[in-house]
Amino acid sequence: MQFHERENMFSKRSIWDFKVNRITELLKQIENVGESIIDLTESNPTKVGLNYSCEKTLKPLYNIKNLEYSPDPKGLLDARESICKFYEKNGVFLEPENLLLTSGSSDAYNYIFRLITNPGDEILVSAPSYPLLSYLSQLNDINLKYYKLIYDGEWHIDFDSVKKSLSPRTKIFVCINPNNPTGSYIKRDEYEQISEIALQNNLVIISDEVFWDYNIISDMSSIISFSNCHDVPTFTLNGISKLLALPQMKLGWIVINGPASFRLSAMNRLELISDTFLNVNIPSQNALSKWFETMQNVFNELSERIRKNYDYLLNNINTNIPLQLFNVEGGWNAILRLPNIYKDEEWVEIFLKKSGVYVHPGYFYDFEYESCIVLSLIINPSKFQEGVNNLIDQVLVCSSK
Numbered sequence: 001m002q003f004h005e006r007e008n009m010f011s012k013r014s015i016w017d018f019k020v021n022r023i024t025e026l027l028k029q030i031e032n033v034g035e036s037i038i039d040l041t042e043s044n045p046t047k048v049g050l051n052y053s054c055e056k057t058l059k060p061l062y063n064i065k066n067l068e069y070s071p072d073p074k075g076l077l078d079a080r081e082s083i084c085k086f087y088e089k090n091g092v093f094l095e096p097e098n099l100l101l102t103s104g105s106s107d108a109y110n111y112i113f114r115l116i117t118n119p120g121d122e123i124l125v126s127a128p129s130y131p132l133l134s135y136l137s138q139l140n141d142i143n144l145k146y147y148k149l150i151y152d153g154e155w156h157i158d159f160d161s162v163k164k165s166l167s168p169r170t171k172i173f174v175c176i177n178p179n180n181p182t183g184s185y186i187k188r189d190e191y192e193q194i195s196e197i198a199l200q201n202n203l204v205i206i207s208d209e210v211f212w213d214y215n216i217i218s219d220m221s222s223i224i225s226f227s228n229c230h231d232v233p234t235f236t237l238n239g240i241s242k243l244l245a246l247p248q249m250k251l252g253w254i255v256i257n258g259p260a261s262f263r264l265s266a267m268n269r270l271e272l273i274s275d276t277f278l279n280v281n282i283p284s285q286n287a288l289s290k291w292f293e294t295m296q297n298v299f300n301e302l303s304e305r306i307r308k309n310y311d312y313l314l315n316n317i318n319t320n321i322p323l324q325l326f327n328v329e330g331g332w333n334a335i336l337r338l339p340n341i342y343k344d345e346e347w348v349e350i351f352l353k354k355s356g357v358y359v360h361p362g363y364f365y366d367f368e369y370e371s372c373i374v375l376s377l378i379i380n381p382s383k384f385q386e387g388v389n390n391l392i393d394q395v396l397v398c399s400s401k
């Protein structure tokens, strides 16, 4: 008998549009003719020429304990204790029993969605924000409802839009702190309003803090890490893919905060979810305490690079150029607003064809403002500067026509 694919063989949640977009098509054509481009979208730290030392990165993995497999669904105690020590240095006191290790933040979101939501439930997510959440929510049969971030020299949460998006099916308030790509942190007054809304509407909060330590604001006193807040049921996500620039080692964590009864029930259930998959590899868990020491130089190099690249934008985008640089407080990205003679996607095509530079269009991140592009700040500074100079030249040519 021959195989016949049934019309409904695949789940509805996997009916995606696999059509290649114009930008990806253009990139392929450029690649095929062997032309080089300056890629200002690169966000993979292992691909931007950082000074990783083989010894410092790989030696912690050479450990006899890695020959043994005795997993703990919460994650090995030694690894959880080393995370507590890391937070303690920053004045945040956590207990290892309130931590659960995951293979990364995507895994963490997935576990929390399994824990909190039923099919058809809704979660609140900011726009702009990074696109992964739309796939994660589809895979969990839940719906995203957006609240807006608005810009007036700084990014703020538009609480009217939060209220409009709330419904009896809302279960989670997601904060990305600092947000990708706007780089904006949650401020104390915003935290208070979010907590109030969460308590009134019986929501839990997820605060995704994978970029937390890459801050470039001088005054940290107004910003809030949810890992240090105890009144509302909250899951704070972080991991070494950004913090220690080790995405390949697949290790993240969830900090559970809130009233004791919530923490206990949430952890019991999360442990069972985690025990079903046991996704986190043992070697990374055994290496974590050492990596917190040995990877400090890569974190420092990356932080300096982000500051240097942002300073270059601050110094070179001035009132003589028809470009607006949005204020960055932290994270790995910067956003530029271009003259709206073209749409963001058209600008991206022009930069690819005429300037040999690749940037992301704002619509990838659900930008409301027209003609925004997103640049990665973790690029090697000389390459970054060359790319930005090419962009500025092109904008000047296009806007003088």
Ligand SMILES: Cc1ncc(COP(=O)(O)O)c(C=O)c1O
Pocket (backbone or CB within 6 Å): 103, 104, 105, 106, 107, 130, 176, 179, 180, 208, 210, 238, 239, 241, 242, 247, 252
């Ligand atoms: C805000 C944010 N959270 C989480 C992730 C995914 O992180 P992980 O590698 O820990 O899954 C990304 C990826 O870029 C991100 O931008």
